[in-house]
Amino acid sequence: MFEFFNAKYRHIVRRHNIAYDEKKLTKPPRLPITSVVIPSVGEDYIAEAMLSATFAQRYAQDVQEIVIVTDQPAQKFPLLPEKARVVTLATETRDGVYRYKQIYLSRLIKLQAPLQARTEGILMIDSDLNLLQMPDIQLADDDIYASFRQGKMIAKLSGITPERIPAYYRDAIRPKLVDHVNGAFLAATRKTWQRMCPVWMALFIDTWAQMDDDQPPTDQLPLAAMLDTLDIRTVNLGEWMNWPVSKKIGGTPSIIPAQVVGAHGGFPLAEWQKYLQSPETELLFKSQDYTRKVRYLTDNDKQI
Known part of the structure; x- marks a missing residue:
């Protein structure tokens, strides 16, 4: 209850988890989404990034470009959709012994990915998110547009001795809030991405330099701290923009609801090929437990 006497807390909460309402969010300039970026x-x-690009080409027809940002050579992405191109970044991962080097590298690439777009209205989606409609969002500077999930990001630091917790988390607000920005679908103007990406990366590197390698390094904990640091307003687009497929319908043959704009997850990928043939087809995806197992393996586990 004492948080309400904290001026910083009140300020951040007023600018956090704001429902998207175009009539109320009339801060110029307002820009449509023109680039889709897929780290x-x-x-x-590669296969799921190609699939995500295919969905963006078909269903987000108003975008000007689709950019796959990767550590892989462009020639490994054959038969790209017409609007798609590949940007290969040479980024070093962690030195020494570290159990999650590929996941760590994937986050470093992700935190640079929006800056590879050529237009002003930039949506970044994870490679396991498929766009089923064109996102109708008007972007303003110093705002980030996303869907929200439940769970305190600060819990990632539980069990860490206080002296090892980076100082910027001690007075942070957003990492301690139950509702948090989910990093799989993030839209902002180029100017806003240019502010956010360098700080987000710096906090990510510093955070996981302090942590043991007993958990996969997440980009969402430093994302929350970065939004605090830069005083970015967070706008909630609702669950249909970033709809968790495995959580909602995993294990049960189901039709994807027509309201879904961004479908997050869903394995095996072959089920999505059925959707491309007909959106009214029943699809059978694995449960979210399977998704977590296959996406957060250590590097050694992947070789077994």
């Missing part, structure tokens, strides 16, 4: 690291994620 993808590792040869094992």
